Amino acid sequence: MAGEPVSPLPAWQTLTDEQSRRWTEVLAHVTNALPAGAVTVVVDGGTAHAAVVADRLADALHRGGRPCARLTDRAPVVDEDNWRADGTVDTVAVADGPRWRARPPTGEWDVVVWLRTPPVGPSTNGGRGPECDIVVDLHDPTWPVIRHLADRLAPQERWYLSESRAFFATRAATWDTKFGDDLPAYAAAVTEAGLAEGGVVVDIGCGTGRALPALRDAVGPHGVVIGLDLTPQMLTAAHAHAGRADADLILGDARHLPLADASVDAVFAAGLLTHLPDPESGLRELARITRPGGRLVLFHPSGRAALAARHGRPLRPDEPLAETRLRGTTARAGWRLLGYDDPPHRFFATAVRQRG
Template sequence: MAHEASIPGIREFFAARADTWDSKYPDDSPRYAAAIAELGPLDGAFVLDAGCGTGRALPLLRAAVGPTGTVLGVDVTPEMLRRAAAHAPAARVVLADCQRLPLPDATADVVFAAGLVNHLPDPAAGLRELARAARPGGRLVLFHAIGRAVLAARHQRALTPDDLRAEPNLRPLLAANGWRMDSYTDTDDRYLVIAVKRGE
């Protein structure tokens, strides 16, 4: 499960795609909405959208937490974050590395991470940092609007056994870094993993 991503490389990759990202995937919003709805009531919650990109989840999360809740979008790419700020003016957005979050310990009730884990330079360190920022019992949502097989086909790649998003690889990775996997779904029309932060 080798990862060669770096923060400068990630920024360069996404900066070049920021302006066309949403128009490239116009049908994803209902799938985001369905995933967020499955989390149940979030009224008053603090939700961290880790690697928020252009902010497609931010308005949905903002609506879900209600007037007493907080939504914070964090991304490492300025160009993506500018689009996120325009997308969801009622949510706060911050330029930051998800492996070094500008948050105190045990802050987030929910960490929503769409398409993040495979872009982390060090997935174990990233998951540990997300766990640090989540309260005990808080939830981590790993989401993609399509499943692994469809995503691989879109990029003209084959699925390989070392894909860290595969359940046999992801479950122990989560467990070693502060999380307990609660559910795992990988179908053509969505990838959704929900994990719970273990108590201290």
């Protein structure tokens, strides 16, 4: 599949302070995730960048006081000989590229880092690469973002917040221009959900607030509309829609909502669930704030198959929004699924909050 060309990785000195901090944060997540002992790491994918990223990783390890041997493609035999001769019990060997990936010097790599860059095609497993432990998105080479880090290396709690925010922060300013045509689909979904007039509705993961005006129309002038999001830049971009909708905006995390038990009549969540590390406990938290009989509306302006195709990845049967899985997770989290619709032009599921 064709894609945008890969732009070169800019030299560190040309990065802004914010971009250097981003790189430093990502490298820290990766170095902190490496197991103790003599570990072998290969950086693969995004072939134009793998060597530079491996160099940066080696630098970060050195700066952190961890012995590191750099196995390069320039002098592989010499590098490997030096590493075998000089490596200590906790030396990290860092290699890069497909040549090293195919020939692990100790039988297998302890950690495989995959750089996700365009073009992305089905052969790259949706850009993840086969059997990799860490995926770093480098579509913007000044702004790396970790999209996957194996649980065996580090609990999601350590990296999810910074990486999720970093992912959406750079998308906030252009979100509405890019996806503006979807507004009627949001309005139609909110109308179809049949929310009660005068109720309290929260849009969790509201992004730029595209659904807020439709939610205001649904609950009317006596209702309350709240938009909540994890990413400050999204909330900044949400001011226009929120103003039009007379909605309050809250900076918060869907996993620990700053709202009382049974305090809302309806939760709207578009494009949120698949971004939560543990969708079932996320659904449980949404249930906690919803009164018995209240509604949950899960929406996306593309069906699951259409979205997967757009991202060049296969549709996995175990994804959080797959019908069988969602039926189970909603039930265990305190909801009863009422409707499920997944044609190409939208994803739309509704559920009712169970008593108890």
